[in-house]
Amino acid sequence: MLSAIVSALHVLALAVGLPAVYLRGRALKGQLDRDGLQRLFAADNVWGVAAALWIATGLWRAFGGLEKGTAFYLASSLFWTKMALFLAILILETWPMLTFIRWRRILASGRVPDTSRARALYLFSHIEMALVVAMVFVAAFMARGFGLRTG
Ligand code: HEM
Numbered sequence: 001m002l003s004a005i006v007s008a009l010h011v012l013a014l015a016v017g018l019p020a021v022y023l024r025g026r027a028l029k030g031q032l033d034r035d036g037l038q039r040l041f042a043a044d045n046v047w048g049v050a051a052a053l054w055i056a057t058g059l060w061r062a063f064g065g066l067e068k069g070t071a072f073y074l075a076s077s078l079f080w081t082k083m084a085l086f087l088a089i090l091i092l093e094t095w096p097m098l099t100f101i102r103w104r105r106i107l108a109s110g111r112v113p114d115t116s117r118a119r120a121l122y123l124f125s126h127i128e129m130a131l132v133v134a135m136v137f138v139a140a141f142m143a144r145g146f147g148l149r150t151g
Helices: 002-029 034-063 070-074 077-108 118-143
Strands: none
Touching (some): 002 118, 034 070
């Protein structure tokens, strides 16, 4: 039963994360006045929740003995592909994450942040979204035993 619940939470992270990163991009493309920034931060919060849920449930599924066991995943080239894609997302996320933390602080102190790099941040968000979609395909093939090293 636990494996089903953790699996559902892992998939739910996708249902939450994909729209969040899309809406974050939309907010970055729109007008970044106080309301626009609040929309951006709301989407960014949800994106953060999805990331935490992915990591917690993913690690649990891979190494907590809930699914096919650690040995299966370590022997799967598609598991490593999935992890490489996830790492790429984390690396790409560094700049937006630090920027939005700074913007939140500036806005909270009553000033207006310089949002002139919003277009580039939008591009980063968009690439992250594409990588998430790629991860879903890799995950589905991985779960069905494709890419297993044999012998
Ligand atoms: C953006 C992040 C992620 C996405 C979009 C994602 C997506 C998915 C999807 C769609 C499945 C279901 C595959 C299927 O049964 O057809 C899955 C399964 C799984 N994922 Fe993730 N995942 C993410 C992050 C992670 C992380 C960080 C880990 C581990 C550290 C992980 C480990 C697993 C494991 C172990 C399974 C179970 C595979 C099986 O049934 O044998 N995932 N993932």
